[in-house]
Amino acid sequence: GHDWGYGVEDGPSLWHQNYPIAKGSRQSPIDILPQTASHDPSLGPIALKYDQCTSINIANNGHSVVVEFEDSDDRSVIQGGPLDNPYRLKQFHFHWGGKGCRGSEHTVEGHSYASELHLVHWNAVKYETFGEAATAPDGLAVLGIFLETGDDHRWLHTITDALYMVKFKGSVTNFKSFNPKCLLPSSLHYWTYLGSLTTPPLHESVTWIVLKEPIAVSEKQMSKFRMLLFTGEEEDQRMRMENNFRPPQPLKGRKVRSSN
Numbered sequence: 001g002h003d004w005g006y007g008v009e010d011g012p013s014l015w016h017q018n019y020p021i022a023k024g025s026r027q028s029p030i031d032i033l034p035q036t037a038s039h040d041p042s043l044g045p046i047a048l049k050y051d052q053c054t055s056i057n058i059a060n061n062g063h064s065v066v067v068e069f070e071d072s073d074d075r076s077v078i079q080g081g082p083l084d085n086p087y088r089l090k091q092f093h094f095h096w097g098g099k100g101c102r103g104s105e106h107t108v109e110g111h112s113y114a115s116e117l118h119l120v121h122w123n124a125v126k127y128e129t130f131g132e133a134a135t136a137p138d139g140l141a142v143l144g145i146f147l148e149t150g151d152d153h154r155w156l157h158t159i160t161d162a163l164y165m166v167k168f169k170g171s172v173t174n175f176k177s178f179n180p181k182c183l184l185p186s187s188l189h190y191w192t193y194l195g196s197l198t199t200p201p202l203h204e205s206v207t208w209i210v211l212k213e214p215i216a217v218s219e220k221q222m223s224k225f226r227m228l229l230f231t232g233e234e235e236d237q238r239m240r241m242e243n244n245f246r247p248p249q250p251l252k253g254r255k256v257r258s259s260n
């Protein structure tokens with residue numbers, strides 16, 4: 001059922017009641033301090049192989065808007081950097097704020113961005129299914145990309161133009177041949193650390209790779225995300241989907257490494 005959300009009655013500060021791991025030792029997101037992040041020369045570049053990727057659909061799951069990918073083989077993977085194996089692209093989704101407000105999950109020296117894109121990948125070398133990987137300490141790799149408001153993003157239109165089709169929680173529509181490579185910034189320099197899902201079930205199964213360079217999107221494009229609803233078509237109380245981000249969590253002694 002509806003056991004968690006981002007509101008006063010079901011938001012991040014209450015998630016620990018149903019998901020005690022919310023107070024765990026490797027929770028996400030975190031505030032990243034670039035000066036403290038150790039430059040690790042053994043950290044190679046990340047490699048993204050998305051050329052043969054197959055997007056399937058775009059959906060409103062009542063928490064975010066999600067684009068799912070076909071993950072029956074290694075056609076779309078992230079590898080290198082802190083990763084020992086290639087991890088298969090499963091889905092991507094966003095977190096964002098209200099009008100003119102910040103909405104990223106990770107922050108950089110307390111600075112938050114307008115939004116944050118998460119590309120979720122799973123370790124299909126070690127685990128049979130995505131579900132199994134999602135609960136394993138080295139099961140998932142999520143690539144985080146900051147969105148800041150500025151110029152129009154020429155490729156984000158493909159996504160924002162489809163949002164009206166998935167306005168309500170539970171809606172899904174076809175979304176073929178979208179290649180997320182077009183959403184990457186020019187530099188793949190990153191910070192990396194061991195963390196968790198930033199939503200329930202908050203599994204501590206994520207190797208986070210957060211790109212340093214944000215991409216620019218226009219305020220008009222951001223406003224289209226806020227047209228989405230947390231609520232279903234049948235519900236009489238319409239709740240605009242915004243501020244669907246978890247605030248930074250305690251570092252608890254973890255090391256953040258920097259690619260360079």
Ligand SMILES: CCN[C@H]1CN(CCOC)S(=O)(=O)c2sc(S(N)(=O)=O)cc21
Nearest residue numbers: 063118120131134142196197198199200
């Ligand atoms: C609303 C539910 N979100 C989660 C759904 N999944 C987890 C459980 O599935 C078996 S998931 O692995 O696709 C991810 S990744 C992710 S974040 N924000 O950390 O990138 C959240 C979720």
Ligand SMILES: [Zn+2]
Nearest residue numbers: 093095118198
């Ligand atoms: Zn996310």
